[in-house]
Amino acid sequence: MNIVVCVKYVPDAQADRTFSQDNTTDRTNVDGLLSELDEYAVEEALKLAEAGEGEVTVVTVGPDGAAEAIKKALQMGADKGVHVLDDAIHGSDAPATSLVLAEAVKKAAGGSPELVLMGLASTDGTMSVVPAMLAERLGLPQITQLSSLEIADGKVTGRRDSDAASDTLEAPLPAVVSVTDQINEPRYPSFKGIMAAKKKPVETWSLADLGVDAGQVGLESAWTKVESFTARPPREQGEIVTDEGDGGTKLAEFLAKAKLI
Amino acid sequence: MFELSKEHEEFRRLVRDFAEREVAPHVAQWDREHHFPTDLVPKMGELGLFGLVVPEEYGGAGLAEGGFTYLCLAIEELGRVDQSIGITLSAGVGLGINPILTYGNAEQKQRFLPDLVAGRALAGFGLTEPDAGSDAGATRTKATLADGNWTINGAKAFITNSGTDITSVVTVTARTGTDDKGRAEISAIMVPAGTPGFTAEPAYDKLGWHISDTHGLTFSDCVVPEGNLLGERGQGFKQFLKTLDDGRIAISALAVGLSQACLEAVTEYAKTRTAFGKPIAVNQGVSFQIADLAVMVEASRQLTYKAAWLKDELEAERRSVAEVKQAAAIAKLYSTEAAVSATRIATQIFGGNGFMEEYPVARFYRDAKILEIGEGTSEVQRMVIARGLGLPA
Numbered sequence: 001m002n003i004v005v006c007v008k009y010v011p012d013a014q015a016d017r018t019f020s021q022d023n024t025t026d027r028t029n030v031d032g033l034l035s036e037l038d039e040y041a042v043e044e045a046l047k048l049a050e051a052g053e054g055e056v057t058v059v060t061v062g063p064d065g066a067a068e069a070i071k072k073a074l075q076m077g078a079d080k081g082v083h084v085l086d087d088a089i090h091g092s093d094a095p096a097t098s099l100v101l102a103e104a105v106k107k108a109a110g111g112s113p114e115l116v117l118m119g120l121a122s123t124d125g126t127m128s129v130v131p132a133m134l135a136e137r138l139g140l141p142q143i144t145q146l147s148s149l150e151i152a153d154g155k156v157t158g159r160r161d162s163d164a165a166s167d168t169l170e171a172p173l174p175a176v177v178s179v180t181d182q183i184n185e186p187r188y189p190s191f192k193g194i195m196a197a198k199k200k201p202v203e204t205w206s207l208a209d210l211g212v213d214a215g216q217v218g219l220e221s222a223w224t225k226v227e228s229f230t231a232r233p234p235r236e237q238g239e240i241v242t243d244e245g246d247g248g249t250k251l252a253e254f255l256a257k258a259k260l261i
Numbered sequence: 262m263f264e265l266s267k268e269h270e271e272f273r274r275l276v277r278d279f280a281e282r283e284v285a286p287h288v289a290q291w292d293r294e295h296h297f298p299t300d301l302v303p304k305m306g307e308l309g310l311f312g313l314v315v316p317e318e319y320g321g322a323g324l325a326e327g328g329f330t331y332l333c334l335a336i337e338e339l340g341r342v343d344q345s346i347g348i349t350l351s352a353g354v355g356l357g358i359n360p361i362l363t364y365g366n367a368e369q370k371q372r373f374l375p376d377l378v379a380g381r382a383l384a385g386f387g388l389t390e391p392d393a394g395s396d397a398g399a400t401r402t403k404a405t406l407a408d409g410n411w412t413i414n415g416a417k418a419f420i421t422n423s424g425t426d427i428t429s430v431v432t433v434t435a436r437t438g439t440d441d442k443g444r445a446e447i448s449a450i451m452v453p454a455g456t457p458g459f460t461a462e463p464a465y466d467k468l469g470w471h472i473s474d475t476h477g478l479t480f481s482d483c484v485v486p487e488g489n490l491l492g493e494r495g496q497g498f499k500q501f502l503k504t505l506d507d508g509r510i511a512i513s514a515l516a517v518g519l520s521q522a523c524l525e526a527v528t529e530y531a532k533t534r535t536a537f538g539k540p541i542a543v544n545q546g547v548s549f550q551i552a553d554l555a556v557m558v559e560a561s562r563q564l565t566y567k568a569a570w571l572k573d574e575l576e577a578e579r580r581s582v583a584e585v586k587q588a589a590a591i592a593k594l595y596s597t598e599a600a601v602s603a604t605r606i607a608t609q610i611f612g613g614n615g616f617m618e619e620y621p622v623a624r625f626y627r628d629a630k631i632l633e634i635g636e637g638t639s640e641v642q643r644m645v646i647a648r649g650l651g652l653p654a
Contacts, residue, residue, distance in 0.1 A: 075275075187307070188275065188278070188279050188307070188308055189275055190307060190308050190309040191272065191275075191308065191309030191310070191312070191313060191322050191331070192309055192322060194268070194271060194272060194275065195268075195322070198268075
């Protein structure tokens with residue numbers, strides 16, 4: 001099975017993150033990496049490919065540095081990479097990103113892919129909508145947020161866990177599937193993986209290569225705009241309840257006051 | 262001149278990531294409980310850490326050259342998070358795998374190396390004895406050959422990775438006779454774990470390196486087949502000497518990791534800890550010490566990787582043994598003494614907190630001292646360096 005995994009290069013969530021002058025995420029002054037939530041999608045693709053026959057292609061849309069996200073996936077074991085790189089993409093929102101991704105996935109798969117895997121959400125935007133948008137653009141069924149996944153008889157089956165219930169979902173292939181961080185334990189690249197990744201093919205495509213009009217993407221075409229932002233105020237000091245034999249009562253009163261019980 | 266390549270730095274990031282995710286969260290508890298994390302070893306194996314200097318046929322990386330520098334990077338990065346885990350790798354490769362790889366015959370290599378490289382097993386090397394350290398000629402452990410078997414009697418001290426649940430074999434040096442000049446003939450013999458008469462004594466109660474597995478070993482009429490001789494009879498000590506320089510560079514890398522950890526810890530602490538209404542870093546008494554620490558880290562790192570590079574160049578037959586020996590002793594001496602100073606500075610800057618096990622610098626302080634002792638004390642390094650300068654001894 002040939003699997004396309006869409007991944008995102010994101011600013012390191014551990015670092016101090018800031019915005020650029022145009023209110024987009026600052027990508028230059030913060031170290032970037034493969035979104036950790038996408039590692040689960042890469043791992044799942046590798047497991048599927050290893051279990052049968054097939055190839056794993058990693059696709060990303062992003063700035064220069066996004067090549068690092070592809071490299072990490074190749075080091076983990078993916079077979080080849082595609083980097084869509086075009087200055088006009090800067091500032092794109094989710095609909096525009098899904099448009100570019102759709103064309104890139106089609107081109108990478110040479111028509112229709114058998115399976116498209118994605119993470120739960122990016123660790124920077126955390127919108128979680130791109131898998132659904134991509135499925136719509138590709139005209140494929142979507143199953144999102146799976147915590148288990150199985151491929152058999154031309155179908156993908158999996159479990160989606162929510163607070164109240166777990167659904168078992170099924171879709172015919174080809175399909176777009178997003179997975180959660182519960183589905184597997186992503187592997188670390190091995191030393192051999194690092195060495196092998198250097199020889200794996202990575203193609204860089206522009207919007208023109210994909211036949212996407214630059215006017216449909218980028219900051220100017222975004223459906224939403226970040227007008228301003230303020231840093232979240234630091235957390236306030238908590239309240240210390242001294243237990244003088246009535247700690248339980250005081251705790252209950254505190255929770256009741258906050259309408260938590 | 263040498264420099265670390267982009268590949269080296271990428272590999273460093275990989276090991277750092279692994280160490281921070283798989284080791285760091287558990288270290289305080291493991292250290293407190295003196296727990297050797299057997300489960301971590303195969304994970305290190307999957308990363309390829311035990312196979313960096315091993316050919317592909319045994320599951321290693323099969324690098325044409327440059328493998329030793331990668332190994333030092335891995336030791337440094339594991340050592341930055343915990344020294345015990347760093348020494349587990351260093352000893353696992355340098356003392357466990359290397360002697361078998363270098364001196365083993367085809368059957369011995371095939372029997373032991375694949376599991377050792379994969380991290381499914383660990384091996385130890387027993388040279389030191391209660392009464393014989395760097396003075397290996399004083400070895401008392403004896404092996405006598407009769408009816409196609411070696412019978413070993415004696416004791417070894419401070420043997421790393423010798424008593425873990427996955428230890429597969431310990432190679433020991435023993436007197437196997439007397440040469441024609443009346444000197445002890447010392448040979449290396451492989452003793453598989455579980456051989457009757459071979460006992461790993463209860464783990465030592467150590468000042469530091471609580472997570473590392475270290476035992477005294479006793480051999481009491483321990484019988485192994487003649488074929489367990491590793492390398493040539495009578496060459497056991499010489500064979501060991503050849504691996505000594507590698508070990509010194511590896512310990513130097515371990516020391517770099519420790520100094521680096523101290524630098525990071527005090528830089529953060531001095532910026533956030535306030536006294537008299539200001540971060541303590543505004544006091545030059547503090548910031549100058551941190552500046553000195555940064556110099557130590559940089560100098561240690563340069564000396565270490567220069568030595569590692571020379572070792573890799575020696576493998577490629579572009580450098581001499583004497584150059585590597587001198588560079589290894591210089592790096593080991595400086596880096597380990599710097600690491601001890603670094604932990605002293607770090608605990609001092611942490612003040613009372615530095616004396617509390619709640620903060621990692623207390624563990625760093627305990628872990629540092631052995632660096633000046635193991636793989637040849639600082640005094641032995643000075644002897645080697647002086648000899649290298651041609652000074653009469």
